Amino acid sequence: MEPEGRDLFAIADLAREFGISTRAIRFYESKGLLAPERVGATRIFRRRDRARLILILRGKRLGFSLRDISDYLSLYDADRTQQVHLLAEKVDQRIALLERQRDDLETTIRELREIRKLADERLVKS
DNA sequence: ATTCTAACA
């Protein structure tokens, strides 16, 4: 009766499972995103830590800074409601930034296509 | 073998 798997993990276990380096995991801890237990100096990760790591990696995939992710995770124990508000705010900011970048890219592509068209016309005249 | 800290790239 244990469909949950282990609840104790070594740093290498998590690194392997999520395809990241042990260095990255220690780095996240140094930034306050993780706080695994210690047995001496060795880190012992539990399901709770693993769950946080999953959230960290998801946040990264979506382009959020470790700072943003940290601020978000910090609200888990306190204001769960404020956490949702912060998330909404950050997501809106992220979407706004991506849309701006998309517009800039489209503008650049249009310019390059125009240059390319002019280049072809010159070749034809030559 | 594995992990840890610290420092440099």
Add this chain to the structure above:
DNA sequence: TGTTAGGA
């Protein structure tokens, strides 16, 4: 973050 050194 990767890599490397040196130790537990």
